[in-house]
Amino acid sequence: MIEIDIEKKLNIYGGGQMLKFSGQMPMHSVTKIAGPSGAGKSTLLKIIAGLATPEKGRVVVDDKVWLDAESGINLSPQKRLTGFVFQDYALFPNMTVLQHLQYATHDSAWIDRLLTIAEMQAFSSQKPQHLSGGQQQRLAVIRALAIKPQLMLMDEPFSALDAKTKARFTAALSSLFDELKMTALIVSHNPQELDAFTGDEITIGE
Amino acid sequence: MDLSPVWLSLKLATVTTILLLMMGLPLAWWLSKKRTVLRMLAEVLLTMPLVLPPSVLGFYLLLAFSPQQGLGKWLHNVFDVQLVFSFPGLVLASVIYSLPFMAGPVRSALQQLPPSLAQASYTLGKSEWQTLRHVLLPNIKPALLTATVLTFAHTLGEFGVVLMIGGNIPGVTRVASVAVYDAVEQMDYSLAANYSLTLFAITFALLMGVFIYNKNQVKTPLE
Numbered sequence: 248m249i250e251i252d253i254e255k256k257l258n259i260y261g262g263g264q265m266l267k268f269s270g271q272m273p274m275h276s277v278t279k280i281a282g283p284s285g286a287g288k289s290t291l292l293k294i295i296a297g298l299a300t301p302e303k304g305r306v307v308v309d310d311k312v313w314l315d316a317e318s319g320i321n322l323s324p325q326k327r328l329t330g331f332v333f334q335d336y337a338l339f340p341n342m343t344v345l346q347h348l349q350y351a352t353h354d355s356a357w358i359d360r361l362l363t364i365a366e367m368q369a370f371s372s373q374k375p376q377h378l379s380g381g382q383q384q385r386l387a388v389i390r391a392l393a394i395k396p397q398l399m400l401m402d403e404p405f406s407a408l409d410a411k412t413k414a415r416f417t418a419a420l421s422s423l424f425d426e427l428k429m430t431a432l433i434v435s436h437n438p439q440e441l442d443a444f445t446g447d448e449i450t451i452g453e
Numbered sequence: 454m455d456l457s458p459v460w461l462s463l464k465l466a467t468v469t470t471i472l473l474l475m476m477g478l479p480l481a482w483w484l485s486k487k488r489t490v491l492r493m494l495a496e497v498l499l500t501m502p503l504v505l506p507p508s509v510l511g512f513y514l515l516l517a518f519s520p521q522q523g524l525g526k527w528l529h530n531v532f533d534v535q536l537v538f539s540f541p542g543l544v545l546a547s548v549i550y551s552l553p554f555m556a557g558p559v560r561s562a563l564q565q566l567p568p569s570l571a572q573a574s575y576t577l578g579k580s581e582w583q584t585l586r587h588v589l590l591p592n593i594k595p596a597l598l599t600a601t602v603l604t605f606a607h608t609l610g611e612f613g614v615v616l617m618i619g620g621n622i623p624g625v626t627r628v629a630s631v632a633v634y635d636a637v638e639q640m641d642y643s644l645a646a647n648y649s650l651t652l653f654a655i656t657f658a659l660l661m662g663v664f665i666y667n668k669n670q671v672k673t674p675l676e
Contacts, residue, residue: 298572324575331576337569341591350587351577394577 248274249398249430253294253304253314257287266290266301268451274309277424277431277446281438286452288434289334292400295432296331297324308398330391332401336383338375344386345371351393361389364419366412380407385416392423399424399431405440417443454647457624458632462652465540465615465628466608469547470555473604476548477555482585484556485563499557502550511617514546518618536618543619543626547608554603562596563589595667602663606656 249272257264266287272278282288293299295306297313300321306314313322339347344367348358362368365385375383384407391399405413421443424431435441438448484492484499502510518525518536528534536542566589574584590597612630619626621635629648636645 293572296572296576298575324572325578325580327576328578329576331573333569333573335567335569337567337573339570339573339588339592341588350574350579390573391576 248272248307248309249295249432250305250307251291251295253291253301253306255287255290255294255299255301255304257285257290266451270449272430272432272447272449274430275428277421277433277441277444279438279441279444279446279448280432280434281436281448281450282452284436288451289402291451292331292402292432292434295327295398296329296400297322297327298331327398328394328396330394330396330399330401332387332391332399332404334402336375336387338383338386338390340375343372343374344378347386347390348393351390352395357395358393361392364423365389365416381409381412384408385412388416388420395427397430399429399433401431401433403434403436405435406437413440414443417441420444454644455623455632458627458629458648459651461540461624461627462609462629463655465543465547466605468544469551469608470601470605472544472548473551473555474601477552477600477604478559478590480552481556481559482563482589484560499553503553507550507611507613508617510550511546511614514542514549514614514618518542518545538618538620538622538626540619540625543615543628546614546618547611550611550614551604551607554607555600558596558600558603559593562593566592598666599663602659606659609652609656 251271252269253266255266257266264285264287268287268291280288280291290299294301294314295308301314301316303316304314305312305316308327312320313327314320339350342350344362345358348361352358359368362371365388367382367385367389370378370382373382375386378386384404388401388404391401405417408416417440423429424444431444433441433444480495480499484496486492515537517523518528520526520529520535520537525536528536534541536545570588570592571581571584574588575581579587610630611628612634615626615628616631616634619628619631621627621631627635629652633645633648633652636642636648
């Protein structure tokens with residue numbers, strides 16, 4: 248179980264808004280996160296990953312305390328090892344597709360499988376600036392998967408994919424999540440694109 | 454024309470640039486992080502050599518490393534090291550004087566990278582050092598080259614601070630810029646012109662090289 252109870256001041260719209268979230272999400276399943284723009288969905292994912300720190304609250308994952316603002320516990324992102332898919336992809340311009348994956352893992356069989364899932368074998372020697380938006384987004388997803396994380400945190404991970412590619416890619420990911428018993432929290436503005444995943448849906452900021 | 458001042462200038466610029474690559478990059482990386490009072494203070498100190506008259510910096514270094522008193526006396530007594538009027542003294546002064554030329558462009562370039570690049574690396578389990586080495590520095594290559602060349606060229610052109618702490622000892626501290634001054638003082642304009650033209654040509658070639666290398670990446674190498 249992922250237990251979250253946090254409060255954080257948001258640095259948007261003049262900084263007056265607060266993100267308050269309290270909830271539980273089951274492990275080994277997908278939880279879809281919806282909510283209006285500026286509600287703090289991305290910030291929530293970053294807090295879980297250890298990339299942002301709330302003023303108050305706790306984050307407990309599978310009975311391990313990742314964050315407890317009161318007692319000063321705050322595990323680093325390196326110790327939390329979440330698979331994070333950034334909304335802006337955060338690809339490394341100096342690395343090819345293959346180098347992105349090799350930076351994350353030395354398991355070449357796993358790398359081959361990820362390239363197959365993302366249909367990117369033919370582009371493995373390309374750098375991000377030579378990839379289409381959809382290819383960049385798929386690379387961001389498989390790079391996060393490369394470390395075989397316990398928890399995937401995905402911020403608008405399918406927004407740049409065309410309908411057919413999205414259907415194939417989400418179906419392949421859904422099978423992979425089931426196979427590896429992964430937990431995933433997926434933020435999306437378009438709930439329909441997550442139809443391939445079964446799981447709970449939560450809304451924040453309303 | 455005695456070429457030893459030119460060689461000495463090139464040697465000083467090379468040693469200074471190598472030392473600043475080792476010290477300036479970690480400093481620039483530290484400065485590029487979230488601003489704190491300590492970082493702000495460090496930035497002010499780092500910027501001082503840009504605006505302070507070189508003779509003032511040289512004067513303070515001369516006082517600090519004089520073998521007659523304080524730190525200089527201690528270094529002389531304990532390690533038998535004399536920094537004033539010596540090549541190591543020139544290197545020390547040059548490192549301090551040229552530090553903003555190395556750290557400044559690198560810090561700015563690091564700050565302009567999207568924060569998510571480093572964050573993505575951290576979530577893959579990589580340390581800050583691995584992230585700097587494999588992700589951040591490779592993505593600011595134009596700025597690194599600019600900083601390296603500016604540091605080298607700036608050290609070549611130093612005058613006030615090297616004259617103050619190094620004096621004008623042939624073969625030891627008489628660098629090319631001091632040799633120009635020395636030649637003019639002796640009314641030997643032909644020699645001064647030769648040294649000046651040599652410095653001009655080296656600096657022009659260096660900057661031209663940076664402009665050509667960076668032409669597709671930034672508008673000018675100074676950005």
